[in-house]
Amino acid sequence: MRYYAFFVAGWLLLIGCLGIVRSRNLVHAVAALSVCQSGTYVLLLAVGFQWKAVAPVFGNTLPTNTPVVDPVVQAMTLTDVVVGATVTALLLAMAVQIAKRQRTVDPDELSALEG
Numbered sequence: 001m002r003y004y005a006f007f008v009a010g011w012l013l014l015i016g017c018l019g020i021v022r023s024r025n026l027v028h029a030v031a032a033l034s035v036c037q038s039g040t041y042v043l044l045l046a047v048g049f050q051w052k053a054v055a056p057v058f059g060n061t062l063p064t065n066t067p068v069v070d071p072v073v074q075a076m077t078l079t080d081v082v083v084g085a086t087v088t089a090l091l092l093a094m095a096v097q098i099a100k101r102q103r104t105v106d107p108d109e110l111s112a113l114e115g
């Protein structure tokens with residue numbers, strides 16, 4: 001049970017990468033990339049998890065030998081979520097512009113760049 005989160009993270013990364021490779025639609029590729037990024041969220045949280053640890057709020061209520069969860073990993077996960085949402089929004093906006101200009105979202109049907 002200890003390594004369950006690592007297996008879930010690997011499975012999400014694998015499914016997301018498989019979705020990107022097999023995608024015939026730009027929007028589907030963006031969604032598959034989001035699944036890949038959710039695997040990184042799970043992986044980061046699994047790395048920072050400790051059994052029977054408390055929140056990293058220090059005060060005079062905790063004994064000195066109490067284990068605490070690493071707050072840096074939680075901050076990195078939050079940053080990963082924000083960056084992932086930004087990248088997803090940017091890629092979806094690019095897919096909309098490609099659909100307007102090229103009249104398709106199939107990567108194989110896109111013409112070469114001209115200009």
